[in-house]
Amino acid sequence: MPVTPYEITSRTETGWSPEPARAVGRLGPPVPGVERIAVLRGGGLGDLVFALPAMHALRETYPDAEMVLYGPAWQRELLASRPGPVDRTVTLPPVKGVHDPGPDVRGDPLTLRRFFAATRAERFDLGVQLHGGGRWSNPFLQRFGVRCAVGARTPDAAPLDRWLPFSYYQHEVLRMLEIVGLVGAAPTVLQPWLSVTEQDLTEADEALRGLPRPLLVVHPSAGDTRRWWPAAHFARVAAVAAQEGAGVAVIGTDADAAPAAEVVRECLAMLPVGRHGAVRSLVGRLSMSGLVGVLARATAVLANDSGPRHVAQAVGTPTVSVYWCGNVINAGPFGRGEHRVHISWTTRCPECGVACTDPTGPRCPHDVSFVADVDPVAVSADVLELLGDGGPSAPRGTG
Known part of the structure; x- marks a missing residue:
């Protein structure tokens, strides 16, 4: 029984x-x-x-x-x-x-x-x-x-x-x-953590060669397009970081190519030509090992509620994240010192007005962003603060 x-x-x-x-x-x-x-x-x-x-x-x-x-x-x-x-x-x-x-x-x-x-x-x-x-x-x-x-x-x-x-x-x-x-397994760790290997760091160092430090890694996508902060907002924050002397690496898989390309294009349009070398797309260029290494080498990561954001936290890298309010409950970081969270309190679809907080209710057909109202100025302030606190990048998550 x-x-x-x-x-x-x-x-x-x-x-x-x-x-x-x-x-x-x-x-x-x-x-x-x-x-x-x-x-x-x-x-x-x-x-x-x-x-x-x-x-x-x-x-x-x-x-x-x-x-x-x-x-x-x-x-x-x-x-x-x-x-x-x-x-x-x-x-x-x-x-x-x-x-x-x-x-x-x-x-x-x-x-x-x-x-x-x-x-x-x-x-x-x-x-x-x-x-x-x-x-x-x-x-x-x-x-x-x-x-x-x-x-x-x-x-x-x-x-x-x-x-x-x-x-x-x-x-x-x-x-x-x-x-x-239920089967007797009491917690030994609360925070997810992932070990970083020499192979991770070797691939990351090759991919990041020549980029300035501190390093901001940007992931502008997510599994659900409703969690996407607008690419123009990512670009604005990335451009401010680059103007302040940081390097910027935009990451993602081939499936993320469109929003990532928009971020890079708009970011470069805001920068003087002399700073263009501080911005690099690594979309589709990293293995899983290389992705872990790049996230570990980052001084800070700017992302939606996405897999790479969670890996960044698991290897010990500070993050600035944009979340829909419901997803903070399910997937938000526990701390706020190194992990800054900016929340959209949207409770109805911006397109049709259907309530979106009841997980048992019908899903409307729209894939419009539910987090577009998050203020880029506030996000940028957290990014600059974490970049300033980061200092030289070092391997994280080992052990």
């Missing part, structure tokens, strides 16, 4: 023992005899970063178990030679609601049958669903044949052996720590 959220903590003579100093929520009993752990975490770069503290907690609780991370192919590139809690990664096949690589990539039944046969052959003792409310991911994980499955669930999702009710407005780091707490 599945264990409900209220049946996982032993009673004491005075009632339930929530152990508030050790866990996010109630701390459940560890699963006995765990030799292999499967962790399911699809999604984007930021989603993986948010899962890191939960995986560190699992590693501390089950130090001798092999931990296998199931996710997109790029996770292998990012984690293969990097110290961390994961022993190996496995690429997910295309599956609706779990791994959607793109509209032109479709899964097939034969590939799925082979995939699940391979996962069952692993004989996992513990399966950890860190992939949302479970409508698609819970039944997917159950097909692994794990001895004990744990995760969150919405009312319409399949229950796991140990589960928590899914509430959209909860910070992702804390949600995942609360989930692994």
